[in-house]
Amino acid sequence: MVLNGARWILRMWVVFGACLLVVAVLVRGIGLRGGERSPPELATPTIPEPMQLLSRSAETRIDARWLWIEPERRDRWERCFRRPFEIRDCPRFADWLATPAGAETALLIGELTRGKAEEALTSLALIFELARRTEWKVGVLDGAADATELARLLETWLSTWAPTSARDPLLAEPTRVAFALWARITVATVDAPFFGTDEAAASHARVFADSLTRARAAAATDFGRAVAEHSPRAFAHLLQESDFLVGLAEDAARLYPEIDGGCGS
Amino acid sequence: MSDELHTVTRGRSNELELALSSAMIAAGGLLLGVQLDGLRRVHGTGYAGFAMGLFVALLATALVSRRATLPRDAISWWGALVSLFGVAVLVGGVLVPSGPWLFVELALLTWFFARARSAPGLFVTPQAVLALAAMLYFRLWLTYQASLGEFQVGMLEVPVLSKLPFEFLTPFTHIPIGSFTADELAIPATEGLDFAATIAIWALGFTQVVVGLTWRARAAREHEDDRIHATIRRLPAEVARLVEGLIPESEWESLELHGLAHRKLEKRIEQLVRERVGRAHDVEQRLRTLARGELGNTPGFGADIAGALESGKEKT
Numbered sequence: 001m002v003l004n005g006a007r008w009i010l011r012m013w014v015v016f017g018a019c020l021l022v023v024a025v026l027v028r029g030i031g032l033r034g035g036e037r038s039p040p041e042l043a044t045p046t047i048p049e050p051m052q053l054l055s056r057s058a059e060t061r062i063d064a065r066w067l068w069i070e071p072e073r074r075d076r077w078e079r080c081f082r083r084p085f086e087i088r089d090c091p092r093f094a095d096w097l098a099t100p101a102g103a104e105t106a107l108l109i110g111e112l113t114r115g116k117a118e119e120a121l122t123s124l125a126l127i128f129e130l131a132r133r134t135e136w137k138v139g140v141l142d143g144a145a146d147a148t149e150l151a152r153l154l155e156t157w158l159s160t161w162a163p164t165s166a167r168d169p170l171l172a173e174p175t176r177v178a179f180a181l182w183a184r185i186t187v188a189t190v191d192a193p194f195f196g197t198d199e200a201a202a203s204h205a206r207v208f209a210d211s212l213t214r215a216r217a218a219a220a221t222d223f224g225r226a227v228a229e230h231s232p233r234a235f236a237h238l239l240q241e242s243d244f245l246v247g248l249a250e251d252a253a254r255l256y257p258e259i260d261g262g263c264g265s
Numbered sequence: 266m267s268d269e270l271h272t273v274t275r276g277r278s279n280e281l282e283l284a285l286s287s288a289m290i291a292a293g294g295l296l297l298g299v300q301l302d303g304l305r306r307v308h309g310t311g312y313a314g315f316a317m318g319l320f321v322a323l324l325a326t327a328l329v330s331r332r333a334t335l336p337r338d339a340i341s342w343w344g345a346l347v348s349l350f351g352v353a354v355l356v357g358g359v360l361v362p363s364g365p366w367l368f369v370e371l372a373l374l375t376w377f378f379a380r381a382r383s384a385p386g387l388f389v390t391p392q393a394v395l396a397l398a399a400m401l402y403f404r405l406w407l408t409y410q411a412s413l414g415e416f417q418v419g420m421l422e423v424p425v426l427s428k429l430p431f432e433f434l435t436p437f438t439h440i441p442i443g444s445f446t447a448d449e450l451a452i453p454a455t456e457g458l459d460f461a462a463t464i465a466i467w468a469l470g471f472t473q474v475v476v477g478l479t480w481r482a483r484a485a486r487e488h489e490d491d492r493i494h495a496t497i498r499r500l501p502a503e504v505a506r507l508v509e510g511l512i513p514e515s516e517w518e519s520l521e522l523h524g525l526a527h528r529k530l531e532k533r534i535e536q537l538v539r540e541r542v543g544r545a546h547d548v549e550q551r552l553r554t555l556a557r558g559e560l561g562n563t564p565g566f567g568a569d570i571a572g573a574l575e576s577g578k579e580k581t
Contacts, residue, residue, distance in 0.1 A: 006277045013284035014343060020291035021350055028298040028309040219304050 045170040047118055053125040054174060056132070056258065059085045062125060068118035073111055080108045084129040090263035093134040093146040105130075106153070113157050117170050120161050124174055127153055128259070131181065137188065137261030144192040144201070147185050147261065154182040155208060162212050166222035175223070176230060177255060179212065183248030188261060190245075205245060215239055279491055280340045282484035287347035290477035294354035296470025301459040314357030321371060322352040325378035335524060341488060344481050351478045352378055355389070358471060359400035361407065370400055389478050401471055405464055489523040490514055496530055508534065511541045552577050 047053070047068065052061060062081060069077045083105045087096065096102045105126070112123035130153075136146035158178060161168075165175035189201045210216060213224030215238040220228065228235040234247030258264035298315070299307050326349065336342040356374050361367050377393035389397070494514070497505050512534065517523065525533060555574065563571075 006281070010277065010281050010284050010340075013281065013288055014340070017284060017288035017291050017343075017347065020288060020295060021347065024291055024295035024298050024350075024354065025315070027295060027307070028312050028315055030299070030307055030309040 047121060047170060050121055050170055050174055051177075053121060054128045054177060054256075058125045058129060062122065066122065068116075068122060069112075070115060070119065073108070073115070073119070076104070076108050076111070080105045081126070084126050084133065087130070087133040090133065090135050093130065093136045094149050095146075096130075096134055097149060109153065110156070113160055117161075117168060120157070121170060121174055124157060124178055127157065127178075128181070128256075131185070131259045132256075133263060135262055136185065138192045144189040144198070147188045147192075148201070151182055151185045151189060154178055154185065158182060158212060162223045163221065166226040172226065176227060177252070179223075179227065180231075180234070180248045180252035181256065181259065183209075183245040184252035184259070185261070187245050187249045209238060209244065213238060279484055279488045283340050283344045283481060283488060286477050286481035286484055287344055290347050290351040290474055290481065293470045293473025293475075293477055294350060296466050297354045297358040297474065298470075299466060300463040301466070305459055305462065310358070314360050315353055316357075317360055317367075317371060318353035318355065318357030319349075321356045321375050321378060322349045324375050325352070328375070328379035337489075337492065337524065337526065341485060344485050344488075348478060348481055351474050351481075352389075355397060355471070355474050355478070358467060359397050359404050361400075361404060374400075389475055394475055397471075397475070401467070405467070408458065408463065409460055486518060486523065490517060493517055493522050493530065493534075496527070497534065508538055511545075512537050 052058065062085075064078045064081065066077070066081070080101075083101050097106055109123045109126055112119040112126075115123075127150075131150055134146070134150075136150050138144045138147055158175065161171055162175050162179065165171040168175075183205075186201070186205045190197050190205060192198050192201070212221065213227055213235075214221045215224050215228075215235060224235070227238075231247065231251055234251055237247030238244050252259070298310055300310055302308050336345045356371075360370055373396060374393070377390060377396055380390060494509075497508050499505075500508060512520070520533075520537065522530060522533060552574065
C-alpha cells in the first residue's frame with residue numbers, strides 16, 4: 001500500500017511537471033506583437049475619409065460652405081480658407097505668415113484648432129497645405145526660422161488633440177501623420193547647423209515628443225501606444241537618445257513625399 | 266523480503282527525485298520565459314531565444330549520441346526530455362539579441378553541452394555553468410541599458426575630441442558599441458521593463474534550472490545504478506554479492522553499464538565477471554608460486570608492496 005501511494009505521488013509530480021513545461025513554453029508568447037490586444041473598434045468618423053483632407057486633393061473637398069465650421073467663425077472662414085490653396089511661387093513660410101493674409105489665416109487656424117474635432121481636422125488640412133506649398137527647407141543662408149515656425153504651428157495642434165486622439169475615430173490617424181510631419185520638419189531644424197546639431201532644438205523636440213508619447217517612461221500615453229501599434233519602428237527610434245525622430249520623419253517622407261520643404265521640388 | 270522492500274523503496278525514491286528535479290527545471294523554465302513591464306504586467310520573452318536554445322540542445326544531443334545511451338524506462342525518458350527543455354531555456358535566457366556575438370555564444374554553449382557523460386539526457390558541467398553565468402551577466406547588462414533607453418552595449422569616448430569645448434564636434438566625441446533594439450530583446454514597446462523585478466525572476470529561474478539539471482543528472486545516474494543492481498539481484502544472493510564484489514557500484518558508470526539495454530547489460534556483466542575472475546585466478550596462482558626472496562628488500566615503497574604481497578600470499 002505504501003508503494004502504491006508512492007507510485008501515485010510519482011505520477012502526480014510527473015503530471016505537474018508536464019503541465020509546468022507546457023505553461024513555460026506558452027508564457028513566452030504573452031504580449032508578442034501578434035497577440036497584443038487589437039485596437040479598439042472605432043466608430044464611423046463624422047467626416048468621411050478624413051485622410052483625404054490631408055492629401056493633395058483636399059482642395060476639391062473644402063469649400064466656403066464647408067458645413068463643419070461653427071457660425072461664429074464662418075466669416076473668417078470664407079475670407080481665409082482658400083488662401084493656403086492659392087499660394088504660388090513657393091514663398092518662404094515665415095515670410096508668407098508675416099503677410100496680412102498669412103496672419104489672418106494663422107488666426108483662423110488657431111480658432112479652428114481650439115474648436116471641435118471636425119474644425120480641428122480642417123485646421124490640420126490647412127496646415128498640411130501650407131507645408132506643401134511653402135518653403136521651409138533649411139538652407140545655409142536661410143537658417144531654420146521657417147521650419148521652426150511651421151513646427152510650432154503643428155505643436156500647438158498636437159498639444160491640443162494628441163492626448164485624446166487615440167479614441168477619436170475622426171482624428172486618430174490624422175494625428176499620427178501630423179506627428180510624423182512635425183518630426184520631419186523638426187529634423188530639418190535640428191540638423192540646421194553646418195556642423196553637428198542644434199542642441200536647443202533637439203532638446204525641445206525631445207521634451208515635446210516625450211510629453212506626447214511618454215515613450216521612455218514606465219507607461220506610454222494612449223497616443224504613444226497608438227504610435228507604437230501603427231509605427232513600431234518609429235516608436236523604437238523614439239526610445240533612442242539620438243536621432244529619435246528619424247523613424248517618424250521617414251514615415252512622413254514616405255506618406256507625403258511632396259511635403260519636403262521645397263514645394264515638392 | 267526487507268532487502269527487497271529496501272531496494273524497491275530506494276528505487277522509488279530515485280524515480281521521485283527524477284520527477285521532482287524535472288518539475289524544478291520546468292518551473293525554472295517558466296520563470297526564464299517571463300518579464301515584467303513598467304506596469305508590473307507579465308510579458309513573454311519571446312520564442313526566438315527558446316528556439317535557438319532548443320537548437321543548441323538538439324545539436325549537443327546529436328553530438329553525444331555515439332557515446333551517450335538511450336533512456337530505458339518511462340521516467341528516464343521524461344527526465345531526458347525535460348533536460349532538453351532545461352538546456353533550451355537556459356541557453357535562450359542568456360543569449361545576446363543578435364550579431365556575431367550570438368553565434369559565438371551558440372558555438373561555445375554547444376561545445377559545453379556536447380561534453381555529456383554516458384547517462385541519458387543533457388546536464389551542465391561546472392565550466393558550462395560559469396560560461397552561462399557570464400553570458401547571463403552580459404544579457405542583464407544589455408537589459409539594464411535598455412531599461413535606461415540606452416540601446417547599445419556602451420559608449421566609447423574618443424580621446425582628445427571629447428575634451429574639446431566645441432558643440433559641432435558632438436557627433437564625433439562618442440562612439441556607440443554594439444547597438445540593438447528593444448524588439449530584439451522582446452522588451453514591451455510601450456510600457457518598458459521593470460528591470461529589478463525582471464532580473465530577480467530571471468536569476469531565480471536560472472538557478473532553478475541549473476540546480477534542477479544537476480539534480481536530474483544525479484538522480485538519473487542513481488536510477489541507472491538501481492536498474493543494474495536489480496539485474497544483479499536476480500542472481501542467487503551469494504552469487505549476487507560475489508558479482509558486486511567483482512564489479513563494485515563505483516565502477517558501473519566508468520564501465521559504461523549505464524543506459525545499456527537489458528540483454529546487453531547481462532552480457533556485459535557476464536563478460537566483466539569472466540575477465541575479473543580470470544584475472545583474480547591468475548593473481549592467486551602467481552602469489553602461490555612467488556618465493557619469499559622474490560619480494561625484495563628495498564625500503565620505503567618497495568617494502569610496502571612486499572608487505573602487501575606477503576599478506577596476500579598468506580591468505581592463499
